[in-house]
Amino acid sequence: MEDAGHEPVLMDEVLRTLALQPGEAVVDCTAGRGGHAAQMAQAIGSTGHLMLVDLDPENLRYATERVSPSGVKITTWRRSFAEVPRALKTVDPKPNALLADLGVASTHLDRPERGFSFREEGPLDMRLAAGQELTPTTRAAPSDPATAGDLVAVLPERELADLIKTWGEDPFARRIARAIVEAREREPIRTTTALAEIVRRAYGSRARESRTHPATRTFMALRIAVNDELGALGRLLDALSRASDWLAPEARVAMISFHSLEDRLIKRAFAGLIQSGRAVDLARGGVVASPEEAECNSRSRSARLRVVQLTGPTS
Numbered sequence: 001m002e003d004a005g006h007e008p009v010l011m012d013e014v015l016r017t018l019a020l021q022p023g024e025a026v027v028d029c030t031a032g033r034g035g036h037a038a039q040m041a042q043a044i045g046s047t048g049h050l051m052l053v054d055l056d057p058e059n060l061r062y063a064t065e066r067v068s069p070s071g072v073k074i075t076t077w078r079r080s081f082a083e084v085p086r087a088l089k090t091v092d093p094k095p096n097a098l099l100a101d102l103g104v105a106s107t108h109l110d111r112p113e114r115g116f117s118f119r120e121e122g123p124l125d126m127r128l129a130a131g132q133e134l135t136p137t138t139r140a141a142p143s144d145p146a147t148a149g150d151l152v153a154v155l156p157e158r159e160l161a162d163l164i165k166t167w168g169e170d171p172f173a174r175r176i177a178r179a180i181v182e183a184r185e186r187e188p189i190r191t192t193t194a195l196a197e198i199v200r201r202a203y204g205s206r207a208r209e210s211r212t213h214p215a216t217r218t219f220m221a222l223r224i225a226v227n228d229e230l231g232a233l234g235r236l237l238d239a240l241s242r243a244s245d246w247l248a249p250e251a252r253v254a255m256i257s258f259h260s261l262e263d264r265l266i267k268r269a270f271a272g273l274i275q276s277g278r279a280v281d282l283a284r285g286g287v288v289a290s291p292e293e294a295e296c297n298s299r300s301r302s303a304r305l306r307v308v309q310l311t312g313p314t315s
């Protein structure tokens with residue numbers, strides 16, 4: 001099996017708080033490279049049921065293959081986790097635990113052809129759902145989401161600025177949007193490196209003061225928009241807040257976020273459940289990586305795990 005290419009974050013903390021038992025059912029909403037899934041499969045054993053969900057077909061395939069030797073019953077869904085509550089209505093018994101480890105896998109960032117990173121030149125794609133089945137510039141169906149390149153090519157300046165401000169939280173959003181529009185009037189912006197250079201120039205001398213590359217926030221904003229990341233998370237949390245009859249009574253729900261916009265949504269939804277007596281907090285204030293983990297896995301530095309346990313009734 002090829003190397004996973006992704007180091008899971010907060011593994012011990014996830015396993016400790018979920019406290020999985022042999023024979024339980026678990027839904028991993030973001031199977032990714034199967035790091036968490038493999039450990040969860042060990043914990044529930046061959047009598048357990050592991051449901052693997054991912055938008056990315058290649059990751060879903062990889063995670064399934066990685067988990068298979070455990071002998072656990074596996075169900076796979078290549079779809080958005082926003083659809084998981086509906087899919088689970090017909091599953092019996094219901095999951096005793098749910099994990100969502102949000103965002104992208106390291107393999108997305110490490111493969112220039114996916115267009116998530118500007119370290120190397122690649123097409124401005126950023127669709128999680130694209131996977132290997134598509135060439136970077138070909139859509140599978142008209143319903144497939146727009147690529148980052150599409151957004152950069154067509155959005156009016158004002159909308160681009162709002163997008164970069166809201167989802168990238170970049171204080172220079174207006175200046176960047178202006179620079180993008182001026183650049184695309186000269187020639188189409190086709191590659192990750194071309195866009196990164198336009199943003200760097202828009203920053204001007206301020207680029208030197210920026211701790212990260214000036215294009216980091218713009219790329220994050222585009223990625224969030226292309227994959228409707230906050231919309232999907234919002235729909236999953238809404239379903240949990242409305243009714244949790246798609247989960248087992250006393251199910252544990254763990255979510256790992258990587259930026260404040262995601263964490264705010266999770267924190268608010270979990271607080272609502274706790275205040276209404278429908279859940280208890282299993283990770284007060286959220287758990288962050290230990291200094292040791294932060295030292296050897298840089299992705300973990302921005303990770304925050306929140307976990308609740310439902311107290312029932314389940315609807």
Ligand SMILES: C[S@@+](CC[C@H](N)C(=O)[O-])C[C@H]1O[C@@H](n2cnc3c(N)ncnc32)[C@H](O)[C@@H]1O
Pocket residue numbers: 006007008009029030031032033034035036037053054055056059079080081082101102103104105128227229232233
């Ligand atoms: C951080 S990685 C998960 C890594 C995984 N826990 C592991 O240990 O390998 C996030 C994964 O979630 C997937 N993903 C992101 N948004 C999604 C969504 N709305 N629905 C389903 N999968 C999604 C991505 O394709 C990616 O594979």
